[in-house]
Amino acid sequence: MSNPNKFSFINPKKVPFFYGYVILFIGSIGVLASTPGQTIGISVFTDPVKDALGLTRNQFSNAYMIGTFLSALLVAKAGVWFDTYGARYVAFFATLLLGISVLICSVSVEISTYIKALFNFDSWFIPFLLITVLFFFVRFSGQGVLTMASRNMIMIWFKKNRGKINAISSITVSLGFSSAPIFINKLIDDNGWQMSWQIIAICLFIFSLCVLQLYRNKPENFNMLPDGETKKHDVIKVESIEIDFTLKEAKNTRAFWMFGLALAFSSFFSTGFTFHVVSIFASHDYSKTQAIAIFIPISIIAISVSTLCNILSDYVQHKVYLYLMLLSGVLASLGLIFLSNSIGVYLLIIGLGVYSGLFAVVNAVTWPRFYGRKYLGSITGKIMSFLVVASAIAPSLFSYSFTGLGSYTYISYITLAFLLFLIIGSFKVKNPQ
Numbered sequence: 001m002s003n004p005n006k007f008s009f010i011n012p013k014k015v016p017f018f019y020g021y022v023i024l025f026i027g028s029i030g031v032l033a034s035t036p037g038q039t040i041g042i043s044v045f046t047d048p049v050k051d052a053l054g055l056t057r058n059q060f061s062n063a064y065m066i067g068t069f070l071s072a073l074l075v076a077k078a079g080v081w082f083d084t085y086g087a088r089y090v091a092f093f094a095t096l097l098l099g100i101s102v103l104i105c106s107v108s109v110e111i112s113t114y115i116k117a118l119f120n121f122d123s124w125f126i127p128f129l130l131i132t133v134l135f136f137f138v139r140f141s142g143q144g145v146l147t148m149a150s151r152n153m154i155m156i157w158f159k160k161n162r163g164k165i166n167a168i169s170s171i172t173v174s175l176g177f178s179s180a181p182i183f184i185n186k187l188i189d190d191n192g193w194q195m196s197w198q199i200i201a202i203c204l205f206i207f208s209l210c211v212l213q214l215y216r217n218k219p220e221n222f223n224m225l226p227d228g229e230t231k232k233h234d235v236i237k238v239e240s241i242e243i244d245f246t247l248k249e250a251k252n253t254r255a256f257w258m259f260g261l262a263l264a265f266s267s268f269f270s271t272g273f274t275f276h277v278v279s280i281f282a283s284h285d286y287s288k289t290q291a292i293a294i295f296i297p298i299s300i301i302a303i304s305v306s307t308l309c310n311i312l313s314d315y316v317q318h319k320v321y322l323y324l325m326l327l328s329g330v331l332a333s334l335g336l337i338f339l340s341n342s343i344g345v346y347l348l349i350i351g352l353g354v355y356s357g358l359f360a361v362v363n364a365v366t367w368p369r370f371y372g373r374k375y376l377g378s379i380t381g382k383i384m385s386f387l388v389v390a391s392a393i394a395p396s397l398f399s400y401s402f403t404g405l406g407s408y409t410y411i412s413y414i415t416l417a418f419l420l421f422l423i424i425g426s427f428k429v430k431n432p433q
Contacts, residue, residue, distance in 0.1 A: 010213060010214065011222070012216055012219075012222045012224065013222045013223065013224065018227075018228030019157075019216065019219075019222075019224070020157040020158055020165075020219065020226070020227065020228060022214060023153060023154055023157045023214075023215075023216060024154055024157075024158075024165055024168060024169060026210065026211075026214040026215060027087075027150045027151070027153050027154040027169065027215075028150075028154070028168075028169040028172040028173055029172075029207070029210075030091055030095075030146060030147075030149070030150030030153075030207075030211065030215070031146075031147055031150045031151060031169070031173050032172070032173060032176040032177070033095060033098075033146060033150075033203075033204060033207050034098070034142040034143060034146040034147045034150070035142070035176070035177065035180050036098060036102050036138065036142055036197075036200050036204070037098055037101075037138045037139055037140075037141060037142010037143045037144075037146070037147075038142060038143050038147075038177070038180075039143075039270070039271040039274045039275050039391060039395075040177055040180050040181060040274050040295075041142075041180055041184060042064075042138070042275070043181065043274045043275050043276075043277060043278075044181050044184045044185050044188060044292075045184075045188070045193055045196075045197075046060065046275065046276075046278075047278065048188065048193045049105075049108070049131075049193055052109050052193070053108065053109060053112060053127035053128075053130075053131060054124060054127060055124060055127060055128060055131070057276075057279070057399055057403065058396070058399050058400065058403055059124060059128055060131070061275070061395040061396045061398075061399040062128075062396050063128050063131045063132040063135055064135050064275070064392070064395050064396075065392045065393055065394075065395060065396040066132050066135075066136075066392075067131075067132045067133065067134070067135025067136040067137075067138075067139055067392075068135060068136075068139045068143075068388055068389075068391055068392030069388075069389060069392035069393070070136045070140075071135075071136050071137075071139040071140035071143075071144055071388055071392075072144075072385045072388035072389045072392060073385075074140055074144075075140060075144035075145065075148070075381060075384050075385045075388050076378075076381045076382045076384070076385040077381070078090065078094075078140075078144060078145045078148065078149075078381055078384075079148065079377040079378045079379070079380055079381015079382060079384065080377065080378050080381065081377070082148065082149055082152060082376075082377030082378075082380075082381065083374075083375060083376070083377035083378055084377075086217030086218070087149045087150070087152060087153035087156075087215050087216075087217050088211065088212070088215040088216060088217055090145060090149045091145075091146055091149040091150060091153070091211045091215055092208055092211045092212050092215070094141045094142075094144075094145035094146040094149060095141075095146055095204055095207055095208040095211055096204075096205070096208045097137060097140075097141040098137075098138065098141040098142045098146060098204055099201045099202075099204030099205045099208065100137075100201070101134055101137035101138045101141060102138065102197050102200050102201045102204065103197070103198060103201035104134060105131075105134050105138065105197050106193075106194045106195070106196075106197035106198045106201070107194070108127070108130055108131060108134060109127075109194075111130060112126050112127040112130050115130070139388065139391075139392075143387075143388060143391065144384055144388055147384075148377075148380055148381060148384050151169075151363070151364050151380075152376050152377060152380055153215060153216075153217070154166070154169055154364070155364055155365070155367075155368045155373075155376070156217075156218045156219075156226070156368070156373055156376065157216075157218070157219055157226055158226050158227055159226040159227055159368075159373075160226070160227045160229075160314075161227050161314075162313070162314070162364075162365050162368065162369070163310045163311055163312070163313035163314040163361075163365055164310065164311055164314070166306075166310045166313070166360070166361065166364045166365050167306065167307045167310030167311050169364070170303070170306035170307065170310055170357075170360040170361070170364075171303050171306070171307060173360065174299050174302045174303045174306060174356070174357075174360065175299065175303065177299070178295045178296060178298065178299025178302070179295075179299075181292050181295055182292060182295070184196065185292060187199065218373075242372050242373075242433070243371075243372055243432075243433060244371070244372030244373065244374035244375060245370075245371040245372055245375065245379070245432060246375050246378075247375060247378040247379050247382055249371075250370075250371045250375075250379050250432070251382075253370075253432045254425070254428060254429050254430075255370055255429050255430065255431065255432060256370075256371075256379075257425075258322065258422060258425055258426045258429050259318075259322060259362060259366055259370075259429075260382075260383045260386050261386065261422055262322055262325050262326060262329075262362070262422055262426075263359060263362060263363055263383065263386065263387060264386040264387055264389070264390040265329055265390070265415070265418060265419065265422070266325070266329070266355050266356070266359045267386075267387040267388075267390040267391045267394075268390035268391065268393070268394045268415070269329065269332060269333070269352075269355075269394070269415060270352060270355075270356065271390070271391035271394040271395065272394030272395055272397060272398035272411065273332075273336070273348075273352070273398070275394065275395040275398065276395065276398050276399065276402070276408065277291050277292070277294070278291045278292070279402065279408075280336075280339070280398075280402075280408050281294075281339075283402065283407065283408060284339050284340045294345070294348070294349060297349045297353065298349055298352050298353045298356065299353070299356075300353070301349065301350065301353025301354060301356075301357065302352075302353045302354075302356035302357040302360070303357065304357065305353065305354050305356075305357025305358060306356075306357035306358070306360040306361055309321060309357065309358060309361045310360075310361050310365070313361055313365050317431070318362065318365075318366050318369070318370075318431070319426070319429050319430070319431075321358050321361060321362055321366075322362070322426055322429060323423070323426065324354065324358055325354075325355055325358045325359070325362065326419055326422055326423050326426070328350070328351045328352075328353075328354035328355040328358070329351065329355055329415065329419050330351070330416065330419055331347050331350055331351030331354075332347065332348055332351025332352050332355060333351070333412040333415045333416050333419065334347050334351075334412070334416075335347030335348030335349075335350075335351055335352075336348060336408060336409055336411070336412045337409045337412045339409070363383075367379055367380050367383070369431070369433070370431055370432050370433060371432065371433075372433075397411060397414075398411055
């Protein structure tokens with residue numbers, strides 16, 4: 001871009017310290033700002049919103065699935081936009097769109113009632129179609145674009161210290177995401193679900209201005225280098241031997257698919273579990289408070305794992321992380337099967353905690369390390385489409401497992417078979433670099 005400082009008063013070159021630390025802070029906040037578009041931010045709204053719209057659990061889950069699936073068709077394109085226009089403008093418009101979408105969600109009942117009266121057509125299909133469209137915009141802008149742009153921007157500003165920097169970011173994000181259900185539940189209890197969404201929308205509009213002022217695409221735009229390095233001979237030498245893979249070239253490697261599908265599994269299981277967490281625990285005679293409280297120990301484990309593994313990621317082969325992820329997925333699946341016993345709760349907490357912690361490492365650090373920075377947007381955009389598709393089908397499959405077969409545990413037999421496939425397929429994974 002001809003003027004990377006357009007619409008901003010801040011020039012990274014004139015900041016008295018390395019601007020990458022500002023990027024670390026605001027980029028981490030950006031990932032947290034995507035919470036209204038994440039399952040963990042929507043799940044607390046599930047019961048009051050579906051009841052207000054007059055939808056069944058299956059209908060609401062299907063609306064979520066269709067809206068999320070449609071967003072996956074565009075999120076890969078958003079990765080190309082990231083490579084073309086940079087994190088700043090992509091994140092700005094994503095935040096703005098997320099705020100507008102959440103604001104419309106808050107008046108979805110009124111809109112649905114108006115449309116029914118206008119066409120004299122009193123059917124569940126009207127609110128179903130409306131919430132499907134809203135889920136598309138919320139999921140695309142929040143879970144998809146804003147998350148990808150913010151995380152990629154941090155990784156672009158750092159190279160040698162990516163693991164350590166991502167450790168700091170992961171702690172912030174994990175704490176935020178884990179406390180989000182409790183905070184949002186309190187917000188809904190005090191203000192109602194409609195006003196809660198309106199408060200969140202206002203916060204997003206304010207943050208969009210922060211994005212425009214503080215987000216920056218890459219250090220090279222300001223004649224700077226990652227990590228605040230100066231242009232020494234040894235730095236240039238390191239830069240010259242890194243291979244930048246295109247998306248097509250990356251897709252020809254086994255690592256792309258195994259890591260991508262392992263991340264997709266996390267998106268599938270955590271989305272389905274989080275979306276129906278209250279119902280899942282209620283089916284085993286646990287209270288809503290007990291169900292929501294499970295996120296605290298999960299987050300403690302996730303933060304501990306991500307901190308340690310981020311620091312070690314600069315020295316450890318990521319294939320080790322891949323196998324640890326798959327093993328923790330097995331534990332989580334078994335936990336869902338045995339949830340009626342206390343051992344099941346512990347397996348779920350450990351499995352989801354470890355998987356979430358490793359997810360934060362692998363999804364941020366692996367892609368620039370394996371495939372370079374030049375086409376990072378298109379590569380991570382494609383991976384994000386895997387995650388979005390997985391998160392799209394999860395709520396409905398979990399829901400039908402419960403309503404059709406009588407228990408959520410049956411979904412674990414599918415996940416265990418998929419994990420076995422990934423374990424076998426990962427034997428020959430290696431770093432393409």
